[in-house]
Amino acid sequence: MINIVFVVPYPEMEETVKKIFNTHPQKNILYENISVVYAEKVKVNELKGDIVIARGLTFQKIKKYKPLMPKIELSISALDIINALRQCIKKYNPEKIALIGNYSSIAEAEPFFDLLDCNIEVFNKDILKNISSTFKLAKQHGCDAFIGGYSVYIYAKERNEKCLIIKTGKEAILNAINEAIRTYEILKNNKIFKIIIEHSKSGIVYVDKYFKITIMNEEAQKYLKNSKTNNFYQKHIKDVFDFMLDGIKNVFSKGKEIANELHKIGDVKITATYMPIFIGNIVTGVIITFNNVEKIQQDEIQIRKKLSLKGLYAKYTFKDIIYKSKIMAQTVEQAKKIAKVSSNVLIMGETGTGKELFAQSIHNASSRKNGPFVAINCASLPENLIESELFGYTSGAFTSAVKGGKTGLIELAHNGTLFLDEISEVPISFQSKLLRVLQEHEVRRIGDDKTISVDVRIISALNKNIYQLVKDGLFRRDLLYRLDVLRLYTPPLRSMPEDIIELFMYYVRAFNRKIGSKITHITPKAAKLLENYKFEGNVREMRNIVERACVISSSAVVNYDDMYNALYNKNVVYNNSNMKNKISNIKNKDSEKQIIEQTLIETKFNRKRAAELLGMDRTTLWRKIRKMNIRI
Template structure:
């Protein structure tokens, strides 16, 4: 389109300034919109006065609040991808009122890009308003925009529909006309489709009152609340089997255990499996999320309190989690989040094997096995003074490292099949596989949310897939964009191991290029070439 700039500019001048209807050099879809613009009586040359629309825009934002809340995460996700390239993202309702915008720093917010209403009736031909009128995606470039103030911009926009396929708004990406990418329209269409899927999924969840589970557990008798077992851990990779074997050994003794692993790897699944295969299996298993404990209530939750200990206390007092777990196992999840003041009290309980309720004068002996878990590097937390060294050595008797999903990609396919089967049963669906494109995306994606993330994606896709095969259109927008950004997925699969190794060493060295190169056994120049090859930004690892 850029090569036709002179022709389009001349056509705009002839049509809008010289009032000539016989013009050439513009697309038919644009010419029809220009005619509508003229029929609406839009002033395409003078700056817009927003006073008349300000109150209506505020009302529209209030009316569409729930819609905005659903769309905003997609806008933020997309903006984080493109913000360095000089773009803005805009959301409008079906009447053209702007509901939300994200503007890159190098696009100054002026009257030319901050109008309250983008409907054709108000501002003439523009991708946002024209996509609403046509009810289909469109891109308008530079002088194709009717309003003179928009001539320096190009916009790609796509309409958004609700669960009943009624038009409710449009989303668009705007950038300077000389820097715009030809792939932007496809990107915004993918985002609009993902938003529509999310709207549909939200309605389904409202209707079905779903209870979400982020675990790998196979179907159990719902009334028995059975604990997980090692057979519930899906995957047969060398790395995962190593962790399972360590956990099985740990289940046969009585030592305290520290489980290390990123979020979503299944630390509680391992903890429950260990308990279920131990001599304590018929005793309680009590799980505590240390990161969710309010500081003011943490001690009373963990150790209990006597009657009348504080304002609001139950008159009969309350048993703490450690007493509840007596004879069994207490699982202290995210122990790295525990405040230092509580760590001191916990250390005393571990050392003395007794608890003292708040407000009590006597202690009570307890027999509890402790399994702790964290996604933090506790060695570093000890060095920083955020975690007590003596407590660390008390809980770190038997360590189990659960590998992240990116380090055991051979487990991805079994997980996919397992979760498809699981959610087919939940939603009475008939999904039997994923497309080859989706498989390639899954095998090259880094899975920062690990197994929890892949489960969420499959749960969502099973509900919104229109066929019995999950395709790229059924994935969240970040994975769809991941596909667009990889021109040769097969090559990426082969390179995945090297890429992951570089990432791991960069994380370990906090972005130190020299140390990373030494760990890899290559020169710094070679490492820089690989960083460029894989488009790795080392700054994100320097913290």
């Protein structure tokens, strides 16, 4: 909830503000706190809330005495002033009106004063301190009526002077509330941004166009000579981290990122990246991110213990792909054609559709089959380690580095294939570096000053909509063009019903060998139940189902009950009225088909019982079964 403190400049406004609060489209995030106070009595130091809305003198007072409090000024329009003048003329018929206040809209209203058939003089002195002298001066100038804010009104009424308040319109009040909400969201995002920076494990420094530091997180401050001081703000970078000056100058002059610069702070080696910040086409600042090189090595050792790299060879071939369907036959034939060339490949498909199986098969059928096959899951690597993992580092990059350094995975895949699983998870900040490797066919280890030529075929895989990621700015379009030369789709299991039983029995035989079970076949009803299953996890889910069915079965045959218990929770109970409501509210045909199929399964394909649960007669159910091509 946003706690908005609305300081009402005159009591009559309170009701209007409450009505606007109560009818506001974002009411669910608003917490109203309306204070009826005026300039002389407002207790600025006691104001509490996320953001305050005030007008005129009250706003000026809050601005002066509480400068850090987020605030929105409730504006007074030229129309508000004109309306107040017209009402004053109508009510008092004065000889001359004193308009008292510092309102930016007075200049817009003044051209219309001559149309009001009354003498009007503006007194825009600092009436917060000398309102009495302003009144005295106005009376000396012949003013016999006054308009202004609530402070002016109270002062005049106490002395029986003719006076009206300049009232703010509903539109201005609504605009102020909307602006308060927008301001709060900006402030909240800034807080989130600061939290992210402060919790980063990398040192972060931002330098403006004058080479002065405006941001430095706690991790970066650890490298200061006196880590306890925070006296770095607006200091020249040469007075804090002098070694960064040349890199920053280079970025300002060329407008390009500088990556993996090796520096030394005392006895500590760091690797730093300098990135330009653009406003339009002009570099307005530079962000420097840096890490302790020795810490990168230590983290990498820990990651390697947890990371399951799949070796440097491919054990699967096209013979290991089990299928009978025409769709899979066409997919295999396409993959065999892809294997004959060395272009990069993008394999797209749902989770569990065998993308790595195809990648290994393509490698083993290609001219690179005698070279290494290096596989890595991009989602399993932290952002700060993916570069050292793929590029490697030199022996001089770390204080305790082993002789010879570490060979990166791209180097290890030289003359072979590098399989990048879940390529969509590669951080956007690293994608430009990967693109350069693909363009130049060269890689440079961290801490090295030379490049190494590599001949690597990249096979990438993903289960997300890569084109949507490009559209959303999360994946570089130019990198996609480098990866998406040849394309292969691995079809979901539900699109190949003729492969379901074949795969099931293949994994049954494998499970028999594993635990010594002796399952030989499944009953026709069990097979039909299996063929109607959705397989959202595809082949990977199929393996789990096989294991459950084999464990559940008490004989050499998997029957209907065994299969049902392996696929579904047998305790699921359908409520007749709830099912009727579901069917009656369905607008999507696929959803209706799914519910009908599920109901048939739950009733063990008893169409009479299924029709009763679905709230339709058997003829209607039969017609839908035929129309939707539902297997029974």
